[in-house]
Amino acid sequence: MLSVPRYRKVASIALVAGVGLALAACSTKGDSSTGADGKVTITVDCQPVGAQKDLLRDWNADVDAFQKLHPNITIKSVSVGAQCDNPPDFTARLAGGTVTDVFYGYMTDLQQVLDSGQAQDITQYVTKDTIPTWDSISDGAKGAFTDGGKIYGIPTKNYSMGLLYNKNLFQQAGLDVKNPPKTWAEVRDAAKKIAALGNGIAGYSDYSAGNTGGWHFTAELFSQGGNPVTDDGKKANFNNAQGKQVLQNLKDMRYTDNSMGSKQLLQWPDLLTNAGAGKVGMFVGAPDATTAIVTQFQGKYQDWAMAPLPGQDGAAKGTLGGGEGYFFKKGLSADQVKAGLMWLAYEKLTPGKGQFDYVRSKPENNPVGLPQPQLFTPGSDAFKQDNDLKMANANVTVEDFALFANNPVPIKFEPANAQAIYAILDGAMSAILTDPNANIDDQLKKASDKVDQALAAAK
Amino acid sequence: MTSATMHHETTLPADPAVLRRRSRSGKTRNNLTGYAFLIGAIICFALFSWWPMIRGIIMSFQRTRRGVTTWVGWDNYVRIVQDPSFWTAWKNTAYFTALALILGYAVPFVVAIIFNEFRHAQGYLRVLVYLPVMLPPASALFLFKYYAYDPSDAGLFNAILRFLHLPTSQWMQDPKMAVPAMVLASTWMNMGGAILIYLAALQNIPGDLYEAAELDGAGLFKRIRHVTIPQTKLILSLMAMLQVVATMQLFIEPLILANGAGSQDSATSVAYLIYQHGFFQNDLNGAAALGVIMLLVLGGFSFAYVRLSAKQD
Structure with a gap:
């Protein structure tokens, strides 16, 4: 038996050692590296989470298959929970320096990733050897990951926005499902008729919080022919006739017609929850919003159809395009970068494989046949190959999305520093949708001043 | 209790100077033990409270662009x-x-x-x-x-x-x-x-x-x-x-x-x-x-x- 002082000494040494070990454990570095034997290991994030059983099984199967094809490469998958959907989580990991070797980001994240100093220039490694379909990928999607002619990331998914509408509610309101609104005036008329159904149904719904209000303001501004920032990206450019028209359309529907429902300050899950519950007639969104409505918010594919984004007096002059991709962490070896590119090519950019393996997706009830992603340039080899496979295995009614797919609107990609701009524009959107006395000119002026300041700070 | 400690208790020296020295060394030992127990808390506070605070103050006078951090005075x-x-x-x-x-x-x-x-x-x-x-x-x-x-x-x-x-x-x-x-x-x-x-x-x-x-x-x-x-x-x-x-x-x-x-x-x-x-x-x-x-x-x-x-x- 130890005496009390000795016991204390042992305990204190154990305590100090324990704390030391815990701290050492916290600071343990990842084991991604290039070995002397030519073996390459890379860590990749955004492995599907456990709740996404099919997607997780598919991902793991793809990792196994890829490693068999490339026995010298080991992929270490990392699931980062909500990071892939949640900008603050991403920012925290980036600021904390805990991103994986190949890490996920939005197309709007390039500036932030560059500022963090964690992005590797991969230009010299992006070739047909590493990504065979590179030439088929749309220039717009590539441009979102390119700065000053240097490539810092690879696009893996993209979208453009249109008008999603609930066919059931259209029918109940006596509207023609095959002839959805083409202009904002027609949207307003249809919204009035749908809202007249009562029962808390909003004819048209829109976001005004969590950066999503600014995101949709931008999309609707593009439809008017506007642009949220000047060509040089240094100043706000929405305090003008187009910006006013965007807010006027919303104000008319919200307060003159009372066709947008009383619940506002909505962000992404709020609106989609209402849509899944059959309480939303129309909203602006990308094709995969229907996937979220079905997989996360208990809606049904057969209720939804999609048309091009409306314009003010005719077809929309533009629509918002965005998406996601993967960046490469600074300091990787050439072999690691090549391994990462080959993995992305296999999992995300090859018709018939990975995310484009429609034969596998079809029975899993993952949607096949949606006009998304739009990674490959129409007319390119990869586009044709992907489209043929998609049509052959479609499990959603392709016809419901044909109006959107067959009437493309010019895509305008999100501006640099988009998240900062969106956060500010939320203010204007929320004011117009919650305050009948809000002055459109004042709101645009205030938001414009703030965006000018944010862009000046970002220089 | 070990025989050694028993020995200490039964054969205390009579010299007061030795007693004071022993008492001081005992106090020091106890203090050191106390500090050793405090280390965990001090490390936790230092790492998760004080250092972030100091880092925050430093960052508030800096700016990081393209991975390069510069001092910008009161700009922020x-x-x-x-x-x-x-x-x-x-x-x-x-x-x-x-x-x-x-x-x-x-x-x-x-x-x-x-x-x-x-x-x-x-x-x-x-x-x-x-x-x-x-x-x-x-x-x-x-x-x-x-x-x-x-x-x-x-x-x-x-x-x-x-x-x-x-x-x-x-x-x-x-x-x-x-x-x-x-x-x-x-x-x-x-x-x-x-x-x-x-x-x-x-x-x-x-x-x-x-x-x-x-x-x-x-x-x-x-x-x-x-x-x-x-x-x-x-x-x-x-x-x-x-x-x-x-x-x-x-x-x-x-x-x-x-x-x-x-x-x-x-x-x-x-x-x-x-x-x-x-x-x-x-x-x-x-x-x-x-x-x-x-x-x-x-x-x-x-x-x-x-x-x-x-x-x-």
């Missing part, structure tokens, strides 16, 4: 003060703090005094008021958001107002109601803890003080004024300071109830503005500057409060 402070939401955030936060002092500070004290008068069922009442504290704050706020503050007629509070033939409210969507609505939810969530602390303080007041006051003809309010308040002054004073410091850090209420800034910045708090700059506007340096301003304001308040309280005592 100037920029953050010029943010059109800066003064709105401080105004909202001060308004929230003032309302929370009235509701969240006074109400629990009054409720504790009332509970303290009950001879029976005090335990049940304590559990009842403490239940909301056991709910995770996010869950409690979602209850308020989706059920109580639903701006349609289906909302709980609007249904009650309609039943009472009173005008309904848009709650969080109404810029004038956003802060009061956040205070109401926050008070409901947190007052259970304050009530328990006040009750514990009240129950420590010797009964004979009240008896003496009663014999002198003091009524209920005089007893509260001349016995209860002076006897609980220390805890009241401490709770007031903690309340102000906690409410000035208002964050989760706007984040959940208003999905962020609310209508026309009506729910933006200083802490939320820090979050917005740091996590949405790619401006960690600006966020750090605002954090330092907040630290100075709260530190200054706490210092002044403690000094004033000490002077009064």
Whole structure:
């Protein structure tokens, strides 16, 4: 038996050692590296989470298959929970320096990733050897990951926005499902008729919080022919006739017609929850919003159809395009970068494989046949190959999305520093949708001043 | 006990100088042991409280672009003060703090005094008021958001107002109601803890003080004024300071109830503005500057409060 002082000494040494070990454990570095034997290991994030059983099984199967094809490469998958959907989580990991070797980001994240100093220039490694379909990928999607002619990331998914509408509610309101609104005036008329159904149904719904209000303001501004920032990206450019028209359309529907429902300050899950519950007639969104409505918010594919984004007096002059991709962490070896590119090519950019393996997706009830992603340039080899496979295995009614797919609107990609701009524009959107006395000119002026300041700070 | 220690106890030297030396070395050993036990806490505070604070202060004078960090003097402070939401955030936060002092500070004290008068069922009442504290704050706020503050007629509070033939409210969507609505939810969530602390303080007041006051003809309010308040002054004073410091850090209420800034910045708090700059506007340096301003304001308040309280005592 130890005496009390000795016991204390042992305990204190154990305590100090324990704390030391815990701290050492916290600071343990990842084991991604290039070995002397030519073996390459890379860590990749955004492995599907456990709740996404099919997607997780598919991902793991793809990792196994890829490693068999490339026995010298080991992929270490990392699931980062909500990071892939949640900008603050991403920012925290980036600021904390805990991103994986190949890490996920939005197309709007390039500036932030560059500022963090964690992005590797991969230009010299992006070739047909590493990504065979590179030439088929749309220039717009590539441009979102390119700065000053240097490539810092690879696009893996993209979208453009249109008008999603609930066919059931259209029918109940006596509207023609095959002839959805083409202009904002027609949207307003249809919204009035749908809202007249009562029962808390909003004819048209829109976001005004969590950066999503600014995101949709931008999309609707593009439809008017506007642009949220000047060509040089240094100043706000929405305090003008187009910006006013965007807010006027919303104000008319919200307060003159009372066709947008009383619940506002909505962000992404709020609106989609209402849509899944059959309480939303129309909203602006990308094709995969229907996937979220079905997989996360208990809606049904057969209720939804999609048309091009409306314009003010005719077809929309533009629509918002965005998406996601993967960046490469600074300091990787050439072999690691090549391994990462080959993995992305296999999992995300090859018709018939990975995310484009429609034969596998079809029975899993993952949607096949949606006009998304739009990674490959129409007319390119990869586009044709992907489209043929998609049509052959479609499990959603392709016809419901044909109006959107067959009437493309010019895509305008999100501006640099988009998240900062969106956060500010939320203010204007929320004011117009919650305050009948809000002055459109004042709101645009205030938001414009703030965006000018944010862009000046970002220089 | 080992034979060696037995030997120590049975063969103490008689020389007082040796005894003093031994006593000093024993004290040193005990002190070292004490410090060794403290190391864990010191490391934790140093790593997770002090270092981030120092790092925040350093960052507030820097700017990082393209991975290159440069010193920019007061630029971040100037920029953050010029943010059109800066003064709105401080105004909202001060308004929230003032309302929370009235509701969240006074109400629990009054409720504790009332509970303290009950001879029976005090335990049940304590559990009842403490239940909301056991709910995770996010869950409690979602209850308020989706059920109580639903701006349609289906909302709980609007249904009650309609039943009472009173005008309904848009709650969080109404810029004038956003802060009061956040205070109401926050008070409901947190007052259970304050009530328990006040009750514990009240129950420590010797009964004979009240008896003496009663014999002198003091009524209920005089007893509260001349016995209860002076006897609980220390805890009241401490709770007031903690309340102000906690409410000035208002964050989760706007984040959940208003999905962020609310209508026309009506729910933006200083802490939320820090979050917005740091996590949405790619401006960690600006966020750090605002954090330092907040630290100075709260530190200054706490210092002044403690000094004033000490002077009064």
